[in-house]
Amino acid sequence: xxxxxxxxxxxxxxxxxxxxxxxxxxxxxxxxxxxxxxxxxxxxxxxxxxxxxxxxxxxxxxxxxxxxxxxxxxxxxxxxxxxxxxxxxxxxxxxxxxxxxxxxxxxxxxxxxxxxxxxxxxxxxxxxxxxxxxxxxxxxxxxxxxxxxx
Amino acid sequence: xxxxxxxxxxxxxxxxxxxxxxxxxxxxxxxxxxxxxxxxxxxxxxxxxxxxxxxxxxxxxxxxxxxxxxxxxxxxxxxxxxxxxxxxxxxxxxxxxxxxxxxxxxxxxxxxxxxxxxxxxxxxxxxxxxxxxxxxxxxxxxxxxxxxxx
DNA sequence: ACAATATGTTTAACATGTTCACCATTGTCA
DNA sequence: TGACAATGGTGAACATGTTAAACATATTGT
Numbered sequence: 322x323x324x325x326x327x328x329x330x331x332x333x334x335x336x337x338x339x340x341x342x343x344x345x346x347x348x349x350x351x352x353x354x355x356x357x358x359x360x361x362x363x364x365x366x367x368x369x370x371x372x373x374x375x376x377x378x379x380x381x382x383x384x385x386x387x388x389x390x391x392x393x394x395x396x397x398x399x400x401x402x403x404x405x406x407x408x409x410x411x412x413x414x415x416x417x418x419x420x421x422x423x424x425x426x427x428x429x430x431x432x433x434x435x436x437x438x439x440x441x442x443x444x445x446x447x448x449x450x451x452x453x454x455x456x457x458x459x460x461x462x463x464x465x466x467x468x469x470x471x
Numbered sequence: 472x473x474x475x476x477x478x479x480x481x482x483x484x485x486x487x488x489x490x491x492x493x494x495x496x497x498x499x500x501x502x503x504x505x506x507x508x509x510x511x512x513x514x515x516x517x518x519x520x521x522x523x524x525x526x527x528x529x530x531x532x533x534x535x536x537x538x539x540x541x542x543x544x545x546x547x548x549x550x551x552x553x554x555x556x557x558x559x560x561x562x563x564x565x566x567x568x569x570x571x572x573x574x575x576x577x578x579x580x581x582x583x584x585x586x587x588x589x590x591x592x593x594x595x596x597x598x599x600x601x602x603x604x605x606x607x608x609x610x611x612x613x614x615x616x617x618x619x620x621x
Numbered sequence: 622a623c624a625a626t627a628t629g630t631t632t633a634a635c636a637t638g639t640t641c642a643c644c645a646t647t648g649t650c651a
Numbered sequence: 652t653g654a655c656a657a658t659g660g661t662g663a664a665c666a667t668g669t670t671a672a673a674c675a676t677a678t679t680g681t
Contacts, residue, residue, distance in 0.1 A: 322578050323585065325516055325529065329597065330490050330505075332604040334531060337483040339608040344480070345639090354639090354666065355480075366475055374629060379475065381484060386667055388631055393666085410629040410676045428472050435473065441610050447479065450607070453600050454482040458489040460591050495669090504636065504669090524659060536637055538661055543636085560646045560659045 343434050351427055356382060356390055358427070361399065361416065365424050370413035372405060399423060493584050501577055506532060506540055508577070511549065511566065515574050520563035522555060549573060 325331065341355065348358050359380045364371070371379070377387045391414065394400045399420035405411035416424070439447055475481065491505065498508050509530045514521070521529070527537045541564065544550045549570035555561035566574070589597055 322512070322515065322574075323582065325513060327601065328585070329588065329601065330487055330494070331509075331531065332601050332608070333483050333487040333490070335608040336604040337480055337487070338531070339610065340480050340483070349640090356667065359481075362472070363475060365472065372629080373631095381481065381488070383668065383670095384630065385632080385669075389667075392631095408629080408677070412630080432473065435478070438479065438610070442607055446603070450600075450603050451477065451479065451482050453596070453603075454486040457592055457600070458482070458485040460489065460588070499670090506637065522659080533638065533640095534660070535639075535662080539637075542661095558647075558659085562660075 340438060343438065344431065347427065347430055347434065351423065353423075353427075356380070356386065357394060360387070360390055360394065361420055361424050364400065364414065364416040365421065370403070370415040372411040372413055374411075376414055394420070490588060493588065494581065497577065497580055497584065501573065503573075503577075506530070506536070507544060510537070510540055510544065511570055511574050514550065514564065514566040515571065520553070520565040522561040522563055524561075526564055544570070 326335075345355065348355060353361070359382070360376065363376060363379045366379075373384070373387060373391065376382075377384050380387065382390065391400065391402065395402055398417055400414055401417050402412045402414050405413050442450075476485075495505065498505060503511070509532070510526065513526060513529045516529075523534070523537060523541065526532075526541075527534050530537065532540065541550065541552065545552055548567055550564055551567050552562045552564050555563050592600075
């Protein structure tokens with residue numbers, strides 16, 4: 322069988338771990354997990370409140386995970402939630418003032434560490450790598466090839 | 472701040488998810504998680520029993536996670552464990568006959584699906600991507616740059 | 622209007638990720 | 652030899668990944 326560390330999923334996992342090792346300590350100082358930070362960043366990027374489904378898509382979190390994360394962030398008053406008046410099934414989510422302050426407190430150091438990776442690996446090289454990763458992610462492969470003929 | 476989906480960790484996460492979507496259903500048919508499969512594969516690749524620390528390194532699992540996974544696999548008789556006579560702290564782990572059979576049952580289809588990715592993305596292109604990922608993973612970045620001068 | 626269906630979100634259950642603490646066994650060294 | 656630190660493994664606690672089910676609200680078709 323294919324050698325172990327030559328597999329694509331393992332290589333992607335290792336590379337990601339290597340990068341995250343640089344960010345996790347910073348986030349830990351502010352009592353945020355990687356996923357919680359992802360949610361806060363996604364909310365920072367928008368002016369309009371977004372519903373949970375949209376937020377899940379933007380952060381690449383599954384709905385059940387996001388649901389727990391939002392409950393946590395709401396308890397800590399980093400976000401605010403309100404029922405969508407046009408569709409009571411949805412809840413509209415936005416950053417609170419404290420949440421926005423938290424993001425402002427972390428962002429500069431986060432950017433700085435990202436730049437460190439960019440510098441060490443090469444900015445243009447990193448850009449090409451991101452392009453390749455994007456192509457790979459959007460490859461659409463048949464999930465069940467044996468049923469492709471239906 | 473940096474746009475959200477342009478970040479390296481997100482790109483790596485998406486790419487990996489895209490690839491794993493192809494494998495998870497296959498593993499689920501055999502009641503194995505991705506990580507359990509990783510352990511079985513790692514054990515297949517060696518003739519000698521390995522201790523848990525070595526196995527953790529090869530599968531890129533943290534020790535506490537591996538500990539739980541091994542307990543699970545041992546309950547299902549897919550692996551066997553024995554105390555290392557030379558160092559009673561270590562336990563030596565090997566594939567059981569049933570575990571080896573399980574791997575043989577899954578491997579062909581797994582390889583086939585991997586080949587599908589290789590074909591769709593381009594074999595040489597994938598090889599170059601793996602090289603880049605390896606370089607990225609082995610970049611050693613200072614975890615805490617501000618203390619680098621000590 | 623009403624029943625059937627679809628959709629957005631949450632809960633449940635189990636497995637893993639992550640950090641910290643603990644335990645047993647080894648290794649070190651005064 | 653006998654404290655004492657280092658090492659391998661596990662347990663605990665909390666957060667997330669993952670799938671399936673439950674729930675409430677909307678939508679559809681008749």
